[in-house]
Amino acid sequence: MSDSNTTDFTNSSNFILLGIPGLETAHIWISIPFCTMYAIAILGNFTILFVVKMEQSLHAPMYYFLCMLAITDLVLSTSILPKMLSIFWFNSxxxxxxxxxxxxxFIHCFSVIESGILMAMAFDHYVAICDPLRHSTTLANPMVVKIGLAVALRGSMLILLYPLLTKQWPYCKTNIIPDTHCMHIAVVKLACADTHISSYYGLFVLFCVKCxxxxxxxxxxxxxxxxxxxLPTQDAQLKAFRTCSSHLCSILAFFIPALFSSLTYRFGKKVALHFRVLIGNVNLLVTPTLNPIIYGVRTKQIRDSLLQLFTHKRT
Known part of the structure; x- marks a missing residue:
């Protein structure tokens, strides 16, 4: 590659997002379920935030963590969907x-933050079930705030190196990204330099943080x-298990597609490109959509509080 070509592309200020390669003719139809998921994510997560804020009985660690999760999901889904829809609808x-x-x-930072919040929620369930007498003192409000800040700082500081390293590489191969959004590894692959630092750091974040x-x-x-x-009775066992089942569903919905998407981007050369891109989008949109449904439907306190708020307004 000549120096002039390198300079010409390095001075370019734009990348081109292809959308879903191979499925361009179906972009309009694909946008319908994605747009529906986004609308559910926005409505559901704002509903959880509203219910927890309005209902005094929900001012407890579990619901504070749930609010953190809702805010994270709102930012995560909003980071990708507006640009995705502009590609699908207007070919922008x-x-x-x-x-x-x-x-x-924003995509990678809030993915790491969500992973940390799910870990914090698992710790909250552990204390609530295994050491219930000390739950209120172990997870008092100041501790919840500290955990939330630690999770946010971890995500924001670790991912800060992603754009800083990516920005320094020269881009002379192509400016076309075969995706609907700017994933770290997809952008790094366009560089015409030794990008092992970025690749190894991405693997470090994947295995040493999420894993x-x-x-x-x-x-x-x-x-x-x-x-x-x-526990002594089967009823007590079922009640305790129901308390954790929502969180387990949320964990599986987040980690399984996330790991699959990250690994196939790096090592899945035989995986069809359109399938890999679809899985990456599903990973970032399904969790924000499912979380409010899972917690809103399966958590009795939230369901009852929401019904009370609506019936109170009507009366």
Missing amino acids: REIEISACLAQMY LDMICIAVSYTQILRAIFS
Whole structure:
């Protein structure tokens, strides 16, 4: 590659997002379920925030963590869907490099934050079931605030290197990103330099952050299940298990597609490109959509509080 070509592309201020390669003719139809999921995510997560704020009985650690999760899901889904819909509806594929790097930062930062919140919620369930007498003192409001700040700082600081490293590479191969949004590894692959630092750091974040969170969650739930099965009656066991089932569903919906998407981007050369892109989008949109449904429908306190608020307004 000649120096002139390198300079020409490096001075370009735009990338091109293809959308879903191979399915361009179906973009309008694909946008319908994605737009529906986004509308559910917005309505559901704002509803949870509203209910917890208005209902005094829900001012407890579990619901504070749930509010953190709702805010994270709102930011995560909003980071990708407006640009995705502009590609699907208006064929607006260009994105400035600065906007691409900002989108990359928000997507990965809030994915790491969500992973940390799910780990914090697992710890909350562990204390509530395994050591209920100390729950109110172990997870008092100041501790919940500290955990929330620690999770947010961890995500924001770790992912800060993503755009900083990516920005320094020269881009002379192509400016076309075969995706609907700016994933870190997808942008790094366009660079015409030795990008092993970025690739290895991305793997570090994946395995030493998300996988560590998964290990902590697994340890917490191993102890929780041991405590549940040691309860004297089957009714008590079922009640305790129902308390955790919503969170388990949320964990599986977040981690399984996230790991699959991250690994196939790096190592899944035989995986069809359109399938890989679809899984990446599903990973970022399904969890924000499912979380308010899972917690709103399966959590009796939220369901009852929501009904009370509506019936009170009508009367």
